[in-house]
Amino acid sequence: MNSQSESSAHSSQDGPAAIEITSLTFRWDNHEPTISFPDLSLPRGEHLFLHGSSGTGKSTFLSLLAGMLPPATGTIGLLGTNIHQLSAGKRDRFRADHIGVIFQQFNLVPYLTAEANVTLPCRLSALRRAATGENPTMEAQRLLTALAIPESHWQRKVTQLSIGQQQRIAAARALIGAPEIILADEPTSALDSENRDRFINLLLAMAEARNTSVLFVSHDRALAHHFHHQIQLGQVPA
């Protein structure tokens, strides 16, 4: 991490950074102020906590990183690739191959079972399917077990599961096929503090085992101690 972050000491690794941000700005439209984002460089396998009060641009930042919004200025490098120089099709492929996402509302497919939601990224990416040893179902079941989803729930539709269970399904879906980067947007906002801490510990331990970098966004600074690094987004634009 660079000097703009408040980071703890942690070994960095060779090779391109998981996430490299330079001079990044974004503007929703001509009536909205420009949002500026801090430069950062997150090494592979390390975990970053991004906090900031409501309206500072946390969700916008994640959408830029996921390649869903184009920057006004600056560059976003993911694993050494400038994602906004890719064609739309290649950017979609890059996202499917290398990024797991956990959104606030989880974005699970309501008519699919828990297990089918978890294996979905392997249907969209041959790379992630290959990373499961060509057996996404077995890997999904391993993840569901590790995340304490009882076997009796694996074939249930996700709408028949509790919010906490749905959240863990979303985490398993992000982790399957060991993507290099996980982007998580306030995925713990519906949980009490005990379950929240348990979920984050579990997510980070599983990410650690896969050398996956996690960028976790929240307004709740009390979660920062779980992560190698933390960074704060600035003021709400006037």
Ligand SMILES: Nc1ncnc2c1ncn2[C@@H]1O[C@H](COP(=O)(O)OP(=O)(O)OP(=O)(O)O)[C@@H](O)[C@H]1O
């Ligand atoms: N679709 C949009 N169109 C126009 N402006 C938007 C849009 N989405 C967000 N904004 C504006 O961009 C700024 C940043 O919003 P963003 O949702 O990224 O903040 P946030 O830090 O994630 O907020 P919260 O913690 O409340 O979710 C805000 O001023 C918001 O009003």
